[in-house]
Amino acid sequence: KEEGRKEGRKGGRKEGRKGGRKREREEREKERERKKERKRKKERKKERKKERKKKERKKKERKKEERKKERKKERKKERKKERKKERKKERKKERKKERKKERKKERKKERKKERKKERKKERK
Secondary structure, X not given: OHHHHHHHHHHHHHHHHHHHHHHHHHHHHHHHHHHHHHHHHHHHHHHHHHHHHHHHHHHHHHXXXXXXXXXXXXXXXXXXXXXXXXXXXXXXXXXXXXXXXXXXXXXXXXXXXXXXXXXXXHHO
């Protein structure tokens, strides 16, 4: 009687332990899965951060290029303005020269006329 009871108890304990082992294995599996999930999450986070940084760099680059283009445009405008100013100055100079020439010519003509008149007077 007693021996049988002992065996039964022993057997029962063995069964329970087996179940415990199964449960432990399942828990270990779950834990492993959770760990993997955490790792994946971390990786995704890392990737997103990387992507964000890349986007930021690109944005900065674009902005830089934009500013560069803007400055170039501005310089071009300035040079154009300068050239216009220079041409205006040049034209003014030229006109002045021309007027001077014209006046000189006019005076020459006038003197010639005057001399002619003088000679005519002297002849009489």
